[in-house]
Structure formats: C-alpha cells, structure tokens
Amino acid sequence: MNGMIPGAAQFAGQRVAVFGLGISGRASVAALLEHTQAVVSAWDARAAAVAEYQADSRVDHAYSDADAAALVAAILAWQPDLVVITPAFRERGIEWKTLREAGVRVCSEIELAWQLRAVRPDGSFAPWLAVTGTNGKTTTTSMLAAMLREAGLGGEALGNIGKPVVSAVSDTSASAPRVFALELSSFQLFATYSMQPLASVCLNLAPDHLEWHESFESYRNAKANVYHDVRGACIYPVGDAAVQAMVDEADVQEGARAIGFTLGIPSVGTIGIVDGAVIDRAFHPQRHTEGRELYQLSVLEHLAPHGKELPVHIVKDALAATALACAAGVPAAAIERALAQFSSGKHRIEFVREIAGVNYVDDSKATNPHATEASVLANPDHSVVWIAGGQPKGVNFAPLVERIAPKLQAVVVIGVDQDPLRSALANVAVPVAYIDPAVSDPMHDAVLTAAQFAQPGATVLLAPASASMDQFDSYAQRGDVFAAEVAALAQSCEE
Numbered sequence: 011m012n013g014m015i016p017g018a019a020q021f022a023g024q025r026v027a028v029f030g031l032g033i034s035g036r037a038s039v040a041a042l043l044e045h046t047q048a049v050v051s052a053w054d055a056r057a058a059a060v061a062e063y064q065a066d067s068r069v070d071h072a073y074s075d076a077d078a079a080a081l082v083a084a085i086l087a088w089q090p091d092l093v094v095i096t097p098a099f100r101e102r103g104i105e106w107k108t109l110r111e112a113g114v115r116v117c118s119e120i121e122l123a124w125q126l127r128a129v130r131p132d133g134s135f136a137p138w139l140a141v142t143g144t145n146g147k148t149t150t151t152s153m154l155a156a157m158l159r160e161a162g163l164g165g166e167a168l169g170n171i172g173k174p175v176v177s178a179v180s181d182t183s184a185s186a187p188r189v190f191a192l193e194l195s196s197f198q199l200f201a202t203y204s205m206q207p208l209a210s211v212c213l214n215l216a217p218d219h220l221e222w223h224e225s226f227e228s229y230r231n232a233k234a235n236v237y238h239d240v241r242g243a244c245i246y247p248v249g250d251a252a253v254q255a256m257v258d259e260a261d262v263q264e265g266a267r268a269i270g271f272t273l274g275i276p277s278v279g280t281i282g283i284v285d286g287a288v289i290d291r292a293f294h295p296q297r298h299t300e301g302r303e304l305y306q307l308s309v310l311e312h313l314a315p316h317g318k319e320l321p322v323h324i325v326k327d328a329l330a331a332t333a334l335a336c337a338a339g340v341p342a343a344a345i346e347r348a349l350a351q352f353s354s355g356k357h358r359i360e361f362v363r364e365i366a367g368v369n370y371v372d373d374s375k376a377t378n379p380h381a382t383e384a385s386v387l388a389n390p391d392h393s394v395v396w397i398a399g400g401q402p403k404g405v406n407f408a409p410l411v412e413r414i415a416p417k418l419q420a421v422v423v424i425g426v427d428q429d430p431l432r433s434a435l436a437n438v439a440v441p442v443a444y445i446d447p448a449v450s451d452p453m454h455d456a457v458l459t460a461a462q463f464a465q466p467g468a469t470v471l472l473a474p475a476s477a478s479m480d481q482f483d484s485y486a487q488r489g490d491v492f493a494a495e496v497a498a499l500a501q502s503c504e505e
Contacts, residue, residue, distance in 0.1 A: 030096030143213030367466030374489030400476030
C-alpha cells in the first residue's frame, strides 16, 4: 500500500471498472494499478483500445463491444463496485441511463483524482484551484498556471487541457506542484462529488453541450458543482446573476468567502479596476479601508488581436485568474510577470495574415455561441465575414445571430448539419453562402467564398460556434486547415 497516497487504502479489494479508454481513462487505469490494490477492469467500444489491457496480467478483465447496450451489460455482469466513466459517454446516452438504473456508483476521473492525491512532506495535500464556465476556461486556467509557475508553486494546467488530473495529483516525487490549476468541463464536474478546492470560479454560463446533458438545468447544475465544498474562495463575475446564484446556493466549508471580480471600481470583497490598475480589495489585509495595486492593465496589451483594442473577455479572464492566484497566496509581482509574458496560444482570436486589405483571424476554439459572440463583437459594425458551423451541440443560434447581426458583412456556413444555422440566418440582411457538406475540402471553399465577400478593411473570422468533429479531427485541426487555406490564398494572389 502506498503511504504517500492515504486515499488509496479505500480501493483495496474494490472492483473498479474504467469505462472509456481515452486519455483520462487510460490515466485512471494507470493510477489505479500503480497506487491501489483495486481489482481493475478496462472497457471501451473500440477493440484496439482494450488490446494492451487484455495482455496485462494486472488487469482483471478487458473487453470491447461496439454495441453500447451490450457493452454496459457486460460491465454490470462483471459486478463492479465503482465505474470510472469518461466524458465520451453522454448523460443522455444508454450507458449513463443503464448504470444509474442499476444503482452502481459512478464517478469521473476528477473524483478518482481527488481520492488519489499524494501528501506533501508536511503531511498536507496540495490545494486545487478550479476553473469552469461556458467560455474562457482555457485562457483563465493557462494564465493561472503561469502565475503559479512564476511563484514557484505549480506547473502546467490540468484537466480539460493538458495532463490528466489523476496522473498529476498522484505524483509523489519531490518535484510535484505545490498548487494545482484545473480546467473542468461540465462533463467532468457532472460525476464529481467530494472535491474540496481551495478556490473555484465559474466564469460565465450560457447554453452549451445540450447534446450531452439532458437539459440546460443539468448543464447548469454540473457547472455549479465547482463551488461545492470550496474551502477558501468562491470567485464569481460581479453582476452575473446566474453565476452569483450558484455561489449563493453552494454548500461550502466554514470560513469560505464569496469573492467577486469586476471591470469597475472594487468594493470590499472584490478585485476590480481603478484608473487602469487592477486593485485588490478581497485578499488585502487592509481591504476594509483601502485596496492594493496588483498590476497595471497595460501588461495585457500584447494580448489584443492584431490592430484591435484589448477585448473585454481577456481582461475578465485575467481578473479571474488573478483572484484564484491571490487565494493561493501568489505575490502580486509573480502575477504581473506571468501576465506580461503570457501568450493566449493558437486558435483563440489568432491573427493569421492580411490579404488585399482583409484580415484573416482564426478563432476555431470558439466552439459555442457565447465564445463566438465575444469574438465577433470585438469588431466594428458591418466588418465581419463570419465562417460558422460544425456540430451544433443542440444549441439554438437565433439569439447569437440577433446580437451579432450589426457586425456582419457576410456569412459562410460549413458543417454537415447546417439546418440550425440556416434557420437562425433566415432573416439576416447580409449575403449568406452554404458550403456543400459533401465537398472533400470544405474549408478551401469557405475561405475562397469569404474572400469574395470581404471588402477592404473587413475581417474574415473563423469563429464556428460549433464543435469540429463532423468534418475535422479537432478544433485545432480546423484552425490549422483554415490557416493553410489562407496561406494558399495569399500565394495565389501574389502569382
């Protein structure tokens, strides 16, 4: 038994089925085998995914079946005490329904990770800082991880991005992070029950992933789990009634505080902005009488899109990350250094190039209407040729189109299922082109069509408001293909 991971003892002799062998599932199997004496089995619809486990004597059983009902029936026949389920299986699906009806305990990789945390030399556990929200999770978590690194406390961002949480938090080496920054999706939070973060934030809430959850209420409640049992700070955007309600309803540890962040002047218990400076009146010891300056907003100027002002959502993400870092005791100087050096990465409002007076921007990571709205609204009126579409995830696009319509110059729609966007765009007063879903290279046609619509001074913006898996391997590949097509267009214009 591993004494460095006290929670491992509870798994001794327990029959644990890991259901879904993607990145998090494989990490869960590895952690269980390395740190516990559980009886472990591995399950997936793909035969190739279970092949290596069938040859591993440490795994009690490994099985695959492409038929979902047969696969979950086989798991139940194995009589598990616990099923660690991956986000690949939807709440709406037969897998969740069958497991729930059978009364089997089901948890996420995040829940398993909480149970398999390693203790530090002083006997304590490294605290968790958790980030969720419909939009901005990756930027906020990445900023937070950078702040922790600057303070000598942490490493890479974990969870929905980066290394699986269960692998990182069960690390017993001397080099293990002293604080963990986690990006958590609604899928991960849905089956997470006992996590007790030091501090958490839900950045915002808008309809998303309704193809996975049974309802918007279920999606909302999963997000709200991020505040359950918080030990230090429930961080929220001031003025966002939906998120503030989550904080008000949360059952937290005694002594936990609600901490707001705002673009305005901060009151006691908030972090805000005064004359271009970020001011802390939440964690500063003298917060009841004064604030302390953390940094100047000018340290974020390099994150502004090419030729544009710094978007409001970037500022909000920085404020949220700042509040989380302050909750962990990160010094102001480390926060400032991290933000000054921070890069938002690829596919998030990434300038690709200018061709004939038209800017081409890759925001392939805008996979829901909330993210797309922020991206489009950062542009002048009548200036955006919007490339949209993909897997709609059960979302109604009409409210998005209504809000961004004044910014549009034209629209180009890709994706296999174009009906939801076709309905939402029926009455817009700009040209709309629909790329045939059957073409072999939809992005090639989309970029050429967008270029024909775009007038000098316009921005051709890939901000799909949809997932990518219908025509691409990922949002990253979709963005890479867009950039390649723009490069090819530029070359053809030069010839």
